[in-house]
Amino acid sequence: MRTTVDIPEELFLEAMKLTRLKTKTDVIKEGLTSLIRREKLKDLKKYKGHLNLEIDLDDLRKR
Template identity: 75%
Template sequence: MRTTIDIPEELVREAMKLTHLKTKTDVIKEGLQTLIRKEKLKNLKNYKGAIDLTIDLNTIRKR
């Protein structure tokens, strides 16, 4: 998908330098993937303590 967006050049240059990515497209893709991963992890943390994961290995072995 092609989209025209206004991103500060210095921000893109710094991201390319830090990530060692060669193209602006790769930097944008990596940034979006990282943001998605971060948000999914944050959503998973909402379930902490809500699910009982008590595991009895002896019961599992008997199956």
């Protein structure tokens, strides 16, 4: 998909320097991937301490 956006050049240069990525496309892909991963983890953290799986390891070993 082609999209035109106005992003400050210094942001790209810093991101490319820190990540050692060679193209602006790669920087954008990495940024979007990181953003998606972070938001998914944030959503999963809502369940911390709320799931009780009641796993019995002995029963699992017998299977």
